[in-house]
Amino acid sequence: MDGLPTPDLAATPSVFGSQELxxxxxxxxxxxxxxxxxxxxxxxxxxxxxKTKVGGHQAACASSVQLMTALYFHALRPEDxxxxxxxxxPVFHAIQYLFGRQDRAALEQYRALGGAxxxxxxxxxxxxxxxxTGSVGLGPAFTVFAxxxxxxxxxxxxxxxSGQGRMVALVGxxxxxxxxxxxxxxxxxxHDLRNCWWIVDYNRQSLxxxxxxxxxxxxxxxxxxxxxxxxxxxxxxLMRDAFKRTGGSALRKWINDCPNALYSALTFQGGSxxxxxxxxxxxxxxxxxxxxxxxxxxxxxALMCNLGGHCLETILEAFDACAKDDRPTCFLAYTVKGxxxxxxxxxxNHAGVCTADQIERLRASMNIGEGAEWDPCAGLGLSxxxxxxxxxxxxxxxGPRRWTDPEIVPVPASLEVPQGERxxxxxxxxxxxxxxxxxxxxxxxxxxxxxxDVTASTGxxxxxxxxxxxxxxxxxxxxxxxxxxxxxxWDAREDGQHVELGISENNVFLNLAALGLSHxxxxxxxxxxxxxxxxxxxxxxxxxxxxCYQGARFIVAGTPSGITxxxxxxxxxxxSSPLSGIAQPGLAYFEPAFADELAVILRWGFEYMQAxxxxxxxxxxxxxxxxxxxxxxxxxxxxxxxxxAYWRVPPRDPKAGAIVYCGVIAxxxxxxxxxxxxxxxxxxVTSPERLFQDWRIRGTDCHLARLLGGLAxxxxxxxxxxxxxxxxxxxxxxxxxxVTPLGVDxxxxxxxxxxxxxxxxxxxxxxxxxx
Numbered sequence: 001m002d003g004l005p006t007p008d009l010a011a012t013p014s015v016f017g018s019q020e021l022x023x024x025x026x027x028x029x030x031x032x033x034x035x036x037x038x039x040x041x042x043x044x045x046x047x048x049x050x051k052t053k054v055g056g057h058q059a060a061c062a063s064s065v066q067l068m069t070a071l072y073f074h075a076l077r078p079e080d081x082x083x084x085x086x087x088x089x090p091v092f093h094a095i096q097y098l099f100g101r102q103d104r105a106a107l108e109q110y111r112a113l114g115g116a117x118x119x120x121x122x123x124x125x126x127x128x129x130x131x132x133t134g135s136v137g138l139g140p141a142f143t144v145f146a147x148x149x150x151x152x153x154x155x156x157x158x159x160x161x162s163g164q165g166r167m168v169a170l171v172g173x174x175x176x177x178x179x180x181x182x183x184x185x186x187x188x189x190x191h192d193l194r195n196c197w198w199i200v201d202y203n204r205q206s207l208x209x210x211x212x213x214x215x216x217x218x219x220x221x222x223x224x225x226x227x228x229x230x231x232x233x234x235x236x237x238l239m240r241d242a243f244k245r246t247g248g249s250a251l252r253k254w255i256n257d258c259p260n261a262l263y264s265a266l267t268f269q270g271g272s273x274x275x276x277x278x279x280x281x282x283x284x285x286x287x288x289x290x291x292x293x294x295x296x297x298x299x300x301x302a303l304m305c306n307l308g309g310h311c312l313e314t315i316l317e318a319f320d321a322c323a324k325d326d327r328p329t330c331f332l333a334y335t336v337k338g339x340x341x342x343x344x345x346x347x348x349n350h351a352g353v354c355t356a357d358q359i360e361r362l363r364a365s366m367n368i369g370e371g372a373e374w375d376p377c378a379g380l381g382l383s384x385x386x387x388x389x390x391x392x393x394x395x396x397x398x399g400p401r402r403w404t405d406p407e408i409v410p411v412p413a414s415l416e417v418p419q420g421e422r423x424x425x426x427x428x429x430x431x432x433x434x435x436x437x438x439x440x441x442x443x444x445x446x447x448x449x450x451x452x453d454v455t456a457s458t459g460x461x462x463x464x465x466x467x468x469x470x471x472x473x474x475x476x477x478x479x480x481x482x483x484x485x486x487x488x489x490w491d492a493r494e495d496g497q498h499v500e501l502g503i504s505e506n507n508v509f510l511n512l513a514a515l516g517l518s519h520x521x522x523x524x525x526x527x528x529x530x531x532x533x534x535x536x537x538x539x540x541x542x543x544x545x546x547x548c549y550q551g552a553r554f555i556v557a558g559t560p561s562g563i564t565x566x567x568x569x570x571x572x573x574x575x576s577s578p579l580s581g582i583a584q585p586g587l588a589y590f591e592p593a594f595a596d597e598l599a600v601i602l603r604w605g606f607e608y609m610q611a612x613x614x615x616x617x618x619x620x621x622x623x624x625x626x627x628x629x630x631x632x633x634x635x636x637x638x639x640x641x642x643x644x645a646y647w648r649v650p651p652r653d654p655k656a657g658a659i660v661y662c663g664v665i666a667x668x669x670x671x672x673x674x675x676x677x678x679x680x681x682x683x684x685v686t687s688p689e690r691l692f693q694d695w696r697i698r699g700t701d702c703h704l705a706r707l708l709g710g711l712a713x714x715x716x717x718x719x720x721x722x723x724x725x726x727x728x729x730x731x732x733x734x735x736x737x738x739v740t741p742l743g744v745d746x747x748x749x750x751x752x753x754x755x756x757x758x759x760x761x762x763x764x765x766x767x768x769x770x771x
Contacts, residue, residue, distance in 0.1 A: 020074070021312060021313060021316070023382065023390050024069055024070065024073055024074065024312050024316075025312055026380055026381045026382060027069055027073055027098070027380075028065050028066050028069040028312065029340075029366060029379070029380075030094075030098065030376070030379070030380050031065050031068070031069055031091060031094045031095055031098070032061075032062060032065045032340050032341075033362070033363075033366050033368060033379065034090075034094035034097060034098075034107070034374075035058070035061040035062075035065070035088075035090035035091045035093070035094045036058050036061065036062070036090075036341065036354065036359070036362065037359070037373050037374075038056070038090045038093065038094065038107050038110045038116070039054075039055075039056030039057070039058050039061070039090055039110070039353055040058075040353065040354060040356075040359050041107075041108060041110070041373070042054040042055075042056060042110045042111050042112070043055070043056065043353055044353075044356055044359075046108065046109075046112070054110075054111050054112075055111065055118070055351065055353075056090060056110070056111065056118070056353060057087035057088075057090075057350065057351070058338070058341060058343070058349075058352075058353050058354060059337045059338035059341065059343055059344070059346075059349035059350060059352065060085075060087035060088060060172065060201075060203075060337065060350065061087065061088050061090050061091045062336075062337070062338050062339045062340050062341050062344070063201050063203040063309070063335040063336060063337045063338065063339055064085065064088040064091055064170060064201050064335070065091055065339070065340070066309065066310045066311070066312050066315060066335075066339075067170060067199055067201060067309055067315060067333055067335070068084070068088065068091050068092070068095060068170065069095070069312065070312055070315040070316055070319060071168065071170075071199070071319075072095045072099075072394075072396055073095075073394050073396070074316055074319065074394075074395070075316075075319040075320075075323065075395075076166075076168070076395065076396040077165065077166075077395050077396060077398070078165075078395075078396060078397075078398060078399040078400060078401045079164065079165030079399075079401070080165040080166045080167075080168060080396070081130040081131060081143070081146060081165055081166075081167050081168065081521055082130050082131065082168045082169070082170070083120075083130070083131035083133050083139035083140060083142055083143050083167075083168070083169040083170070084120050084131075084133060084139070084170050085133065085136075085139070085169075085170045085171055085172045085175060085201060086118075086119035086120070086133045086134050086136060086139070086172075087119075087172065088170060088201075089116070089117065089118060089119050089120050089133075090110065090116075092120055092127075092129075093106070093107060093110070093116045093125075093127060094107075096127035096128060097127075097376070098376055098387075098391075099391065099397060100391075101127045101128050102116070102126065102127040103126065104374050106125075106126050106127070107374065108374075118134075119132075119133050119134035120132060120133050120134075121134070121549070122549075122550045122551065123549065123550065123551050128401060128402075130521070131143065131146070131550070132546070132549055132550045134546075134549075135542055135545075135546055136172065136174075136175045136178055137175055137177075137178025137179070137180040137181050138178075138180055138510065138542065138543060138546045139169055139171075140169035140171045140175065140181060140184070140198055141180045141181060141183070141184035141506075141507075141510055142169075142510055142513060142514060142546075143167035143168065143169045143196055143198070144167075144184040144185070144187065144188040144193060144196060144510075145184070145187075145507070145510045145511045145513070145514035145515075146167045146514040146517075146521060147167045147188070147193055147194060147195050147196040147328075148187075148188070148191050148193065148499070148511070148514065149511075149514040149515045149518050149521070149522070149526070150164055150165070150167070150195065150518075150521070150522050151164075151191075151194060151195075151472060152448065152470055152499070152515070152526075153518055153522050153524035153526065155470070155472070155494045155495060156445075156495060156524075158522075158524035158525075158526075159522055159523070159524055160403070160522075160523040160524075164195055165195070165522075166195045166196065166197055167195060167196045167197070168196075168197045168198075168199070169196075169197070169198045169199070170199050170201060171198050171199065171200045171201065172200075172201050172203075173200055173201060173202045173203060173204060173215065173219075176200065176215075176219060179506075180506050180510075180542075180543070182222065183502075183504045183506055183507050184507060184510065185222065185223070185226045185228075186226065186502065187501060187502060187504070187507050188226065188227075188328065189226040189227050190502065191471075191472065191499075192227075192472045192473070193227065193328045194326045194327070194328065194472075195326050195328075196328040196329075197322075197328070197329050197330075197331065198223075198228075198328075198329075198330045198331070199330075199331045199333055200219060200330060200331065200332050200333060201309065201333060201335055202216065202219075202309065202332055202333055202334050202335060203309075203334075203335040203336060203337035204260040204263070204264065204337070216232075216332060219330070219332060220232070220332065223330040227327075227328065228327070228328045228329060228330050229322070229325070229327045229328065229329040229330070230329070230330045230332060231318050231321075231322065231329060231330070231331050231332070232308070232331075232332045232334075233307075233308025233309055233311075233314055233315060233318055233331060233332065233333040233334060234307065234308045234332075234334045235252075235306075235307065235308055235311075235314075235334075236306035236307055236308055236310060236311030236313075236314050237306070237311050237313050237314060238302065238303050238306035238311070239252075239255075239303065239306050239307070242291065242303060245287075245291055245294075246286070246287035246290060246291060247285065247286065247287025247288040247289070247290055247291030247292075248287075248291065250282050250285030250286065250287065250288040250291075251278070251282075251288060251291060251292075253282070253285075254278055254281060254282045254285075254288075255304075261347070262277070263345075264336075264337070264345040264346070264347060265345065265347075266304070266345070267304070267305060267336050267344050267345025268343075268344060268345035268346045269345075270297065270301050271295075271296070271297025271298055271299070271300040271301040272297050274297075274300050274301060274304050275292055275297065275300055278292065279292070305336050305339060305344070307333075307334040307335055307336060308333055308334050309333030309334050309335035310335055310336065310339050315333070318331060319331075337349060337350070341354060341358075341362065342354060342358040342361070342362070343358070366379040367379040402520065403519065403520070403523035406519035406520070406523065406525050406610075407519070407525045408525070408610050409442055409443050409446045409525055409527060409606075409610065410441075410442050410443065411443055411603060411606045411607050411610075412441055412443065412603065414599070414603060415432055415435070415436075415599045415600075415602060415603045416435060416599070417595055417596045417599045417633070418431040418432060418435075418595045418599070420595070420628060421627060421628060422625040422626065422627055422628065423594075423595045423625055423626070423628055424621070424622055424623050424624055424625045424626070424664075425559070425592055425593070425594075425595070425598055425619075425621040425622050425663075425664070426458065426459045426557075426559045426560060426621045426622060426623050427459065427623075427625070428594075428595035428598050428599070429459050429557055429559070429598060429602070429619070429621055430459030430460060430461065430462050430463070431462065432598065432599060432602055433447075433449070433459075433460065433462065433463040433529070434462030434463055434465075434466065436463075437462065437463045437465075437466035437467050438466060443527065443606060444467075446525060446526055446527045447497060447526075447527045447528075447529055448470070448497050448498070448499065448515055448526050448527070448528050448529070449463055449464070449467075449497065449498045449499070449528070449529045449530065449531070450498065450499040450500070450501060450508060450511050450512065450515070450528065450529075450530045450531075451498075451500065451501065451508065451530060451531045451532065452501050452502065452503050452504055452505055452507065452508045452532055452536075453500070453501065453502055453503045454531065454532060454533060455498065455500060455531070456487075456488060458531035458532065458533070458557065458559050459531065459557070459559065459621075460498065460531055461487065461488060463497075463498065464488070464490050464498045465487075465488065465489045465490065467496065467497035467498060468490065468491045468492065468493050468495070468496035468497060468498065469490050469491065469492040469493070469496040469498050469499075469500055470492070470493075470494075470495075470496035470497060470498060470499050471492035471493060471494065471496060472494065473494070474491075474492065474493045474494065475492035475493075476491075476492075477489065477490060477491055477492075499511060499515075504540075505532050505536045505537070505539040505540030505543075506539065506540045506542070506543045507540075507543075508530050508532055508540060508543075508556075509530075509540045509543035509544045509546070509547050509556075510543050510546075510547070511528075511530070512528050512530045512547060512552065512554040512556060512616075513543070513546065513547030513550060513552040513554070514552075515528035515554065516528050516547065516552035516553040516554035516609070516616065517550060517551070517552050517553075519553075525610070527553075527554075527555075527606060527609060527610075528553075528554040528555070529554065529555045529556075529557070530554060530555070530556045530557070531556070531557045531558075531559060532556070532557075532558060533558070533559070533560065533572060533574075534558030534559055534560060534561035534562070534574040534577050534620060534621075535561075535571070535572055535573060535574035535575075535577070537558050537574070537577045537580060538574075538576070538577070538580075541580060544556075544580075544584065544587075545584060547616065548584055548585060548586030548587050548615065548616055549585075549586065551586065551615070552586075552616060553609040553610065553614060553615065553616060554609065554616050554617070555602070555605045555606075555609065555616070555617045555618075555619065556616070556617070556618050556619070557618075557619040557620075557621050558574070558577055558618065558619070558620050558621065559619075559620070559621035559622065559623065560572075560621070560622055560623040560624075561574045561577065561620050561621065561622055561663075561664075561722065561723075562574055562575075562622065562663075562664065562722030562723055562744065562748075563722060563744055563748040563753075563756045563757070563760060564622050564623070564624045564664050564722050564753055564756075565623065565748075566750070566751060566752055566753045566756055567750055567751070567752070568750070569748065569749060569750040570747045570748035570749045570750075573744075573747075573748030574723070575723060575724050575744050575745070575747075575748070576723070576724050577620060577723065578591065578620060578662075578688060578721065578723040578724065578727040579723075579724055579726060579727055581618050581620065581688070581689050582688055582689045582692055582727065584618075586615040586616055587615060587616050587617070587618050587689070588605075588608060588615060588616070588617045588618070588687070588689060588690065589617075589618045589620070589687060589688065589689035589690075590617070590618070590619055590620070590686055590687045590689075590690075591619075591620040591621075591662050591663040591685075591686065591687070591688070591721075592619070592621075592641075592663070592686050593626065593661075593662075593663055593664060593665075593666035593684065593686075594626070594628055594629060594666070595628055596628070596629070596631070596633055597641050597686055598619070598621075600633065600638050600641050600642065601617075601619065601641065601642065601686065601687075602619070604642050605617040605619075620663060620723075622663065622664035622722075624664050624753065626664065626666060626667050627667060640703070641686050642686075642687075642690070643687075643690060643691075643694065643703040644685060644686055644687035644688070644689075644690035644691035644694065644703065644704070645683055645684060645685045645686060645687075645691055645703065645704055645707055646683075646684055646686075646707075647681055647682070647683055647684070647707065648666075648670070648682040648683070648684045649670075649673060649681055649682035650681050650710070651679060651680055651681030651710060651711060651715075652679035652680075652681075653678060653679025653680070654710055654711050654712040654715060655711075655712045655714075655715050656676070656678045656679040656680040656681075656715065657680055657681075657711060657715040657716040657717055657718070657737070658680050658681035658682065658683050658708075658711060658715070658717055658718075659672060659673055659680060659681070659682050659683070659717075659718050659720065659767060660683040660685060660717055660718065660719045660720070660728060660731055661682070661683070661684065661685065661719075661720050661721065662684075662685040662686075662688060662720075662721040662723075662727070662728060663721060663722060663723075664722055665720055665721060665722050665762060666684065668720075668757065668762065668763065668764055668767065669682060669720055669767060670682060671764045672764045672767035672768040675764065675768035676768060681710075681711075683707065685721075685728065685731075688727050688728060691703065691704045691731070692730065695734055700734075700735070702734070704731065704734050705734050705735060708731075708734055708735045708737065709735070711735070711737060713735075713736065713737075714737070714738065715737055716737065716738050716739075716740065716771065717731060717732055717737045717738065717739045717740070718739075718740045718742065718767055718770045719731055719732075719739055719740070719741045719742065719743075720741075720742040720743065720762055720767055721742075721743050721762075722743070722744060722762060723743055723744060724743050724744060724745055725741035725742055725743030725744075725745060726741070726743075727743065728741060728743070729741035740770040740771060742761055742762050742766060742767060742770060743762065744760050744762065746760070748760075
């Protein structure tokens with residue numbers, strides 16, 4: 001079993017006593033039972049008319065029981081936030097149940113509608129989930145950005161008096177294969193990460209088998225290389241005591257040399273198999289036979305499974321030793337997958353569950369009677385009063401954890417529309433933020449921007465010139481100091497309001513998620529705004545969905561977009577991003593054509609981010625300048641822009657139909673209309689997503705149905721967008737109008753805008769002749 005030497009933690013002064021340790025051991029047994037029973041009940045007890053497997057991960061839960069018991073009942077404080085590995089969800093729910101923050105009905109309905117979720121969910125679970133997990137790798141990565149967000153809020157004096165918490169992740173060792181882990185570690189190193197713990201549940205088994213030998217070496221090196229403190233918990237107290245006896249050094253060497261797969265197999269087989277294998281491999285080593293003779297088979301099995309991640313004394317000593325250190329720390333905790341269960345160590349145990357007979361034997365060993373399976377004190381060795389008294393001493397329960405009435409930041413009544421006869425929406429976006437940066441509006445102090453190394457090329461340069469880069473320590477702009485001309489005057493300082501990231505769209509969305517949940521995590525309302533190239537939303541789509549799943553509030557601008565980007569070529573020309581904007585829950589998608597539309601939408605976005613039923617906002621923008629309409633933004637027009645559509649040109653002939661466009665294609669659609677001369681209308685769509693959701697909910701009473709109500713039945717629609725035609729094609733279904741959908745459904749390529757529009761059939765001629 002591979003591993004690094006662990007420090008002698010016995011030399012570390014502990015703040016826990018033997019009585020607390022005894023109680024924690026009892027609680028760990030109880031947590032193991034409750035998590036195991038929750039899964040068993042869902043699969044074998046609860047009525048299941050479909051006769052299908054409900055699932056759960058009893059073995060993955062069991063490997064993390066002692067680690068989570070030590071965390072929640074000893075190490076955590078109210079201000080700390082935790083991302084629990086997805087497969088340990090039942091352990092988390094069991095602990096919350098003992099805390100009185102989860103109810104029995106939710107456990108009985110585990111993985112059923114309205115019950116406890118398969119993976120911890122901030123928005124779906126009833127108990128107190130800090131950080132949703134599920135898509136492996138994102139929960140741990142989120143804690144890096146949560147730590148950074150907390151540091152940002154601290155530097156701006158926005159944290160409540162409770163102070164800074166620690167961001168903690170329980171990480172499965174197979175989860176370490178995810179690239180998001182390393183992208184986050186790299187970014188944390190750049191930003192001097194603090195107050196972050198990762199606890200790697202190193203059980204050396206993944207879904208399909210046993211992880212590679214010596215994986216610990218890579219884990220250790222990566223963390224140390226990115227500035228983390230690494231604490232390896234390999235040997236429990238029983239093991240360390242055995243190593244001190246004659247033959248102990250030989251036993252330790254055998255443990256270190258044993259391949260992971262063999263160690264897992266022996267764990268499943270038990271004491272006699274351990275004895276035979278050790279003697280076969282190392283029986284000639286001095287003292288080892290005598291050492292093993294001191295243990296019967298049951299005792300030898302307990303010894304060999306007494307890894308650091310299952311020894312509460314070892315875990316508590318390690319946590320206490322690092323409690324006052326704000327350096328990021330990785331605890332590499334050796335565990336057994338399925339520890340304490342009959343399926344421990346078996347390579348198929350990831351998705352396996354104990355049989356009814358195995359559960360009955362476990363019940364008997366824990367002294368839990370039939371009908372008392374959910375009783376918090378059954379088999380615990382503590383009375384209800386003793387349990388309540390102990391919980392009163394648990395630091396995690398000693399104060400409030402949430403701010404139920406987060407501050408609402410006032411939003412100006414309007415944003416001044418950028419002036420100019422020809423503007424792109426990207427330029428207008430940058431100028432709107434620059435105007436806010438110059439202002440003394442309260443909202444300007446709460447905006448924080450971020451971008452993956454494309455700040456200047458997505459319109460944020462003016463904002464950063466005014467508001468600066470965020471850094472934990474001031475960094476001088478050498479070019480500015482040396483009077484070298486540059487448009488970028490980006491001072492890096494503690495009160496800067498832009499978080500510059502490396503080229504990782506995944507990190508951008510995780511950063512937006514953390515900043516966009518700061519009101520809930522830390523009681524500090526922030527208004528995050530992010531930018532990235534629109535085609536690369538696809539790179540970060542998993543993290544975007546994860547952010548929305550948690551209910552994070554932010555604005556993200558995807559710019560530039562579509563084949564309108566022309567000479568940059570197909571790799572930089574987005575096609576399907578509007579479909580994501582329509583389909584992603586928790587995300588309001590807009591694609592304005594003009595600066596005045598964008599000003600209205602951006603202002604609304606700042607309010608929507610703070611609304612109780614609000615969410616995140618996606619703006620799809622372009623770098624192509626278009627002629628700006630000269631018009632007054634009346635209240636009815638503003639309302640329609642926010643509802644998702646309005647008539648640029650109302651139809652004169654109800655039978656002639658309409659051209660329906662979205663975004664930068666506006667002047668092309670307008671020119672095509674001029675070619676018709678047959679009374680058709682020109683319908684401007686500012687948000688396909690708002691329109692679709694309104695139609696889905698309200699049917700023929702929706703806003704779009706009213707707009708189309710003036711067209712005759714059977715009147716044709718031509719829809720056009722610099723994106724996949726499906727983004728607008730559905731509009732014909734609202735009132736049954738025939739549709740000719742135009743758009744881009746092939747990879748783009750290099751070329752001028754006009755040449756590409758013609759090649760992909762979204763030019764004036766194609767629109768004018770569409771039938």
